[in-house]
Amino acid sequence: MKRLPLALALSAVLLPSVSRADDAGLRAVQLRAPSPLASYKAGEVIVKFxxxxxxxxxxxxxRDAGGLRARQAPYGGHYVVSLDAGVAVEDAVARFxxxxxxxxxxxxxxxxxxxNPNDNLYRFQWNLELIGAPRSWDIQKGKTDVAIAVVDTGIAYEDFGVYRRAPDWGxxxxxQGHDFVNGDDHANDDDNHGTHVASTIGEATDNGEGVAGLAFDCALMPVKVLDSNGLGFLSDVAAGIDYAINFTQNGTHPVKVINMSLGSNAPSETLRRAVERAEAAGVVVVAASGNDGESRVDYPAAFPTVIGVGAVDQRRIKTPYxxxxxxxxxxxxxxxxSRDDNNDGDPDMILQQTFSHNTAVREGRYDDFGYFYFEGTSQAAPHVAAAAAMLISQGITSPSAVRKALYDSAQDLGAGGRDDRYGFGLVRPAEALKGLGFNH
Amino acid sequence: MKTLVRSLLLASVVGSAATSAAAQGLVIDGVAGYQDLTRSRNSAKAIFDGKSGGLTYGGGLGFELGNGLFVSAWFRNFSKDGERVFVENPGGPVFRLGHPLNLKVQPLQATVGYRFASGSAVSPYIGGGGGVTRVEESSTVGGVTDKSRQTKGSFHALVGVVIGRGSLSFGAEAMYLSAKDTAGFGGVSAVYDENDIGGFSAVGKVRFRFGH
Structure with missing residues (x-):
């Protein structure tokens, strides 16, 4: 039987593990002002004459405005005024x-x-800051009954034979996943790509070590359809999709999102029908656009019901690939x-846990874990898959509604409105999670 | 607007022809009842779990001119809690997101009207007028509260009846309020293309007349 290889969107650039034990315990606390009419301290106003x-x-x-006592700030010259009992803050502000x-x-x-998670390498995750992850986490961190299937090279999720569970899964x-390459129920990663992708979605977060994942309270399912070289076959990819959407646990279908950081330039009918079955089953499918730097989007990302995801750099500019x-x-x-726009001394790539591909190839060991920088649309797609899972956790349950919420809330980049280089723009899960009020 | 003009015209014509000679006097009243956000019904039902209205209350100050005509100024407050939602399209399902939301609609209006059979035990009236309507929306998402306020011109038409002849009387009133451009620029009201937060209301009224 002729087997057609799928070209994996794997321009993952492997760099040495970054080990920064001295960063342990690093915690950044950001202060943000709420909106102008948000809550305030009762009985106090700030005044500058x-x-x-x-x-x-x-x-x-x-005194005339209802002040009981005031202390002047050493810098800025403004007063913090304590008000008389019974004087409303709004009235006092109006009087002043x-x-x-x-x-x-x-x-x-x-x-x-x-x-802000306390993971010691979190400060290198410019990517999470770029999409507003901290604000997203204030709203939603994911729910355990919402699962994301990572249809990829597998995940380092268990100790089984020569395979080891990655350390930062908490x-x-x-x-229960499935390995369609080797035909068993142990979808362990023998490449390192799938583990990196899955870590962007759900690496253990706020546990004081490593880096963070975006939807870290959601469940993950490993589905292995690509081999140790990052290559796989259409039949296995389609089977992986069907496995994920038909999987049941306690009488329910927990997989609500499928991430596919893979692609082919072949518009397969088999694949199209598989993603349509996912849509009909209420499962959101997210896929990478491809890393060829060309004006074409790989399949399955190019299918209408699949969210096709391209990559930007730290400046929000489309990457060359x-x-x-x-x-x-x-x-x-x-x-x-090639860039270090945030001047942190490291290339602006995506930092997540996985194991060394070189060690795996040379020594057959799958336990040389570390935090590795990768780049590619493979790394972009799981940000969107995680955002979709957060929206589903918040209550938006239909795939088309999830897509609309993500598209409507995206930060418009490039030409005004939707365009071919940025689509609807940069994913912003926090904006999507807000939903709609009456007028806002 | 046609309704308002018709009402005012009718009040004027009937007023000039009126033969009753009720005394002049100052009137205060309080009202409570149901306000339906008829003109933004779909938006209201989305954020209020299927309900398009709720309690309204308020009060006013009026003056009876002595020939059946009266003028009044009044205020009402509609405040209802709901939640933020997501709606993909006007025909699509409403996904409730659990972020608490409060919507206030507060018209401040002046009315010119005419009371038929002033001085009778049962006295119907009609009126119309205009003023402003203030809309305030606040919602809390992930611990951060956002508020927005806006005030737009609005108009109304009303019919009612007063029962009783003494200083203290009771009544009922139905009103239609229109407040264009108070909705439709974002949120679910943009999805449903509803730009007017007005609608019908029905209230009971307690009325006190000075100098009877």
Missing amino acids: QTTASQSHEERML RSMPEVEYAEPNAVFHAAF NRAFL SNWGPELDLVAPGGDF
């Missing part, structure tokens, strides 16, 4: 603002610390080996 106002005049104005000597007056707004449980075309739907961080 014009420099021409005298001290006695300032004190009189503070009506005084011509007042430069500005505002409530003492409550600031909100976004969830206590994550994996759904990212395929584009009318079928492209979104872009996400894929990285660029």
Whole structure:
């Protein structure tokens, strides 16, 4: 039987593991101002007088507006004013603002610390910051009953034979996967690509080590359809899709998203029908656009019901390798080996856990784990798959609605509106997770 | 607008021909009842779990001019809690996302109207007028609260009946309020292409007349 190889979108550039034990425990706390009318501290306002106002005049104005006592900030010259009991903050602000000597007056707004994981290498994950992951995590981290099938080279998810479970999965449980290359139920990764991709989706997060994943509370399912060289066959890819959508656990179908960081330029009817079955089963399918730098989008990314994902760099500019075309739907961080725009001393690529491919090839060992920089649309796609899983966890359950929410909330890049190089733009899960109010 | 003009015209014609000579007087009233966001019905049903309206209450100050005509200024408050949702298209399902939301609709209006059979125990009236309607929406997503406020011009037409002749009387009133451009520029109201947050309301009224 003639077997047609699928060209895996694997321009993954392997760099030495980055080991930074001295970064352990590093924690960044970001402070963000809420919106102007958001919550504020009761009984306090902040006031800044014009420099021409005298001290006695300032004190009189503070009293007139309902101030009980005030302390002046050592820098900036503004006062933090405690109000008399019964004086509403809004009233006091209005009174101060009506005084011509007042430069500005505002409530003492409550600031909100976004969830920032304490994983010691998190600061190298510019990609997660780029798509607003910390704000997304304030809203949704994923739910365990929403599973993402990673149809790829497998995942280093278990200790089995020569294979080892990657260290930064925490206590994550994996759904029973399948290995269509070797024909068994142990979909272990023998390449390292699938583990890296899966780690972007769901690496253990806020556990003090390694890096973070985006939808780290969702479940993962390893489905191996590509071999140790990153090559696979159409029949196995289609079978992998069907396995994921038909998998049941406790009478339910937990797989709601399929990530395929793979592709071929062949518009296969078998594959088209498989992704249509996924759509009919309520499963969102996400795929990489391809790494040839050409004006064509690989299949399955090019199918209408599949979210085709291209790659941008840290500047939100399309990477040279990212395929584009009318079928492209979104872009996400894929990285660029040649750039260090954030000046962190490392190339702007995607850092996740996996094992050394070289060690695996040379020594047949699959336990040489580390944190590796990869680049490619393979790395971009799992950002979108994770975002889709977060939306489903939040309550948007139909594939077409998930797509619409992701497209409508994307940051428009390139030409105005949808265009062939950026699709609808950069995925922004936090914006999508907000949903719609009456007018906003 | 046609309804308003018709109402005012009718009030004027009937007023000039009125033979009743009710006394002038100051009136205050309080109302409570149901407000339906008829003009944004789909949007309201989406965020309010299938309901298009809710409780409204308010009050007003009026003056009876003595020939059946009256003028009044009044305020109402509609405030209802719901949640943020996602709607793919107007015919699609509503996905509830669990982020709490509150919507306030607060018309402040002036009415010119005419009371038929002033001084009778049962006295119907009609009226119409305009003013402003304030719309405030707040929602909390992931611990951060966002608020938006806007005020737009609006108009109304109403019919009602007052029962009782003394200082204290009761009544019922039905009103239609239109407040264009208060919706439709984002959120679910943009999906449903609904740009007016107005609609019908039905309220009961308690009325106190000074100097009777």
